[in-house]
């Protein structure tokens with residue numbers, strides 16, 4: 087990737103505080119129910135992520151946490167919006183099903199959104215990423231662990247954007263956002279081995295200038311990042327990933343989210359991007 091002056095674009099995000107965060111069931115390999123979560127620490131770390139985004143000039147909406155939904159802090163999974171249309175989530179596991187209802191209620195009252203309820207299982211931005219300036223605007227979509235590939239076709243019909251299906255093959259990287267991230271409107275970073283060989287070829291064809299991550303970067307949740315096009319917010323463990331994005335011209339901003347990692351997520355999982363209609 088060439089060394090450019092990377093420019094930020096102001097974003098609108100949705101986050102949900104980890105007020106009822108626990109690890110009380112195991113639906114991904116990172117979750118260990120035998121070690122108690124430090125709830126106060128989780129909340130403190132979440133708050134520092136929120137203020138980091140606000141201090142970078144972004145708007146952060148907060149969704150109220152609901153008791154009985156310990157994974158609700160991972161707000162990225164609640165829906166996927168492109169150009170004012172919201173494709174709702176439908177969770178793979180019953181423990182998280184009601185989160186979709188809370189997210190739908192947010193969009194129903196938050197303004198000019200066209201909300202479309204899904205027929206197929208999909209976990210929102212966990213498995214969908216949008217690149218507005220790549221090929222005129224494309225969606226990258228993961229499957230293999232959570233989102234049903236039928237939801238990729240459904241998302242394409244709902245959003246009217248090409249959806250590229252990518253097969254995830256490593257259970258440690260069960261959502262697309264653990265293995266790939268948008269660095270700006272047209273550039274991505276990803277860990278190739280998290281994808282099938284065919285999907286690796288698809289990514290190499292579409293993004294020959296991608297920043298490639300290795301297994302250690304992915305295990306440090308270094309790909310579970312949020313970027314505004316210049317500032318790349320990523321977790322403190324992901325030191326090498328910070329160097330890689332800096333070498334590509336971005337500015338890494340590290341935030342400690344050690345408690346949220348216990349549920350199998352980090353920065354990106356905790357931040358949904360809201361993409362209202364362009365006018």
Ligand code: ARG
Nearest residue numbers: 114160162212261349351355
């Ligand atoms: N415990 C949650 C789950 O397994 C973590 C979700 C992480 N979110 C994400 N966007 N990757 O569903």
